[in-house]
Amino acid sequence: MKKLIVAQHLEENQRELIQQAAPQWEIITGKEPEHWKSHLNDAEIIAGWKTSMEEAALEKGTALRWIQTWSAGVDSMPLDQLDSNGILLTSANGVHAYPISETIFAMMLGLTRKIHTYIRNQDQKEWAHAGLKLEIHGKTIGIIGVGAIGKETAKIAKAFGMNVLGVRHSGKDSEYVDQMFSTEQLHEVLSRCDYVVNTVPLTPDTRGMFGKKEFESMKDSAFLINIGRGETVQEHELIEALNAKEIAGAGLDVFETEPLEKDSPLWEMENVILTPHTAGSTEFYNKRVIEDIFIPNLKEYISGNPPPVNLVDYRKGY
Structure with missing residues (x-):
């Protein structure tokens, strides 16, 4: 048998x-x-x-x-x-399309509406406006790696009236994506986005694909969401970009080293939301x-x- x-x-x-x-x-x-x-x-x-x-x-x-x-x-x-x-x-x-897309929008909305800041204030019993002004409706989202997770993310984005740009290796069109680009056009896409969502798998081609040049290509008002693999982002260069205010903030579920080291500056950053590689849990x-x-x-x-x-x-x- x-x-x-x-x-x-x-x-x-x-x-x-x-x-x-x-x-x-x-x-x-x-x-x-x-x-x-x-x-x-x-x-x-x-x-x-x-x-x-x-x-x-x-x-x-x-x-x-x-x-x-x-x-x-x-x-x-x-x-x-x-x-x-x-x-x-x-x-x-x-299998992760629903829970991870929900986490992506939890991070996007949290950063946009400063929920992470208000939670910190709640811990300190501090009543403060914190400069809240941004909203997500009508903004541009770039989904880097349009597979099952990317497609579900694009679908939800349309409910917010967002302009959806996609990047995939083949450049092939996908439902809910307004414009699709190949990986060679990544920097063009990054320069247009208010939110950049990284969902790519880790391969020799994607290792370290987000570094100094990519962060410089992004708007200084843009947020990075990484739920793909930690090693696709050069973490020290992300930290430098956040400190230099080259990008507005980041939502991170994955990291180069996991668990995230206790001395990582990411823990203390006001413009970062961290989750412990749990985006796919359901x-x-x-x-x-x-x-x-x-x-x-x-x-x-x-x-x-x-x-x-x-x-x-x-x-x-x-």
């Missing part, structure tokens, strides 16, 4: 849905290693990959043929080895991964076809 590991805590109905899709397979579930460690050599599918699985699951002669990650990003995966071993890889890209996470991604992929895989949802292209790194 073929084996399938899901290294997550599942509700009984979720396990039953997987078993119905793969009735002839043995399903092993559980987040702790004791549930799946002894099955790594002969499991053909692993969903919910853990770094600690790597040595046993990828050694020569194992049965592994497909990995379904429980995260959208795959930059921490051993991509070269998976590629050389002929192992298929699918991500959880898209009560519906497992449900969406299983029902929208894993089971459709599983059905196709068992039928002899490559899993169609979020199949990673090793050449691109995502």
